[in-house]
Amino acid sequence: MAVRDTIFGKIIRREIPADIVYETEEILAFKDTQPQAPVHVLVVPKEQFPNIGKMDDPLLMGKLMQGCVAVAQSLGLVESGYRIVINSGVQAGQTVLHVHAHVLGGRQFLWPPG
Numbered sequence: 001m002a003v004r005d006t007i008f009g010k011i012i013r014r015e016i017p018a019d020i021v022y023e024t025e026e027i028l029a030f031k032d033t034q035p036q037a038p039v040h041v042l043v044v045p046k047e048q049f050p051n052i053g054k055m056d057d058p059l060l061m062g063k064l065m066q067g068c069v070a071v072a073q074s075l076g077l078v079e080s081g082y083r084i085v086i087n088s089g090v091q092a093g094q095t096v097l098h099v100h101a102h103v104l105g106g107r108q109f110l111w112p113p114g
């Protein structure tokens with residue numbers, strides 16, 4: 001599959017700045033520039049897949065989730081609770097075509113989501 005570059009690719013390659021909070025060989029996590037909660041971090045695989053459905057590597061998918069949990073732990077969200085969100089496609093509101101999980105915390109969330 002052709003790799004389509006996005007703003008997250010530029011962050012991963014350190015071409016543009018980001019507030020990085022967690023990194024492994026395969027995963028990067030950085031603060032969202034338009035936070036929707038007191039804690040709002042994006043967790044991404046360094047390899048580019050346009051959405052979760054195209055992510056054909058289950059091990060990497062697991063590492064993405066591990067990254068989310070590690071971020072929640074390191075930012076002190078475990079006791080209060082947190083939300084992990086992956087938007088896929090237009091109706092879900094996905095705007096960046098590089099799969100990413102949002103880790104949100106620090107306030108009460110509603111269900112169902114808007």
Ligand code: AMP
Nearest residue numbers: 007018031032033034087093094095096
């Ligand atoms: P989504 O709408 O699920 O595709 O989420 C994309 C997220 O990326 C949004 O919450 C944006 O605020 C965030 N975002 C866009 N550009 C940047 C950037 N340069 N650094 C950090 N977050 C960004």
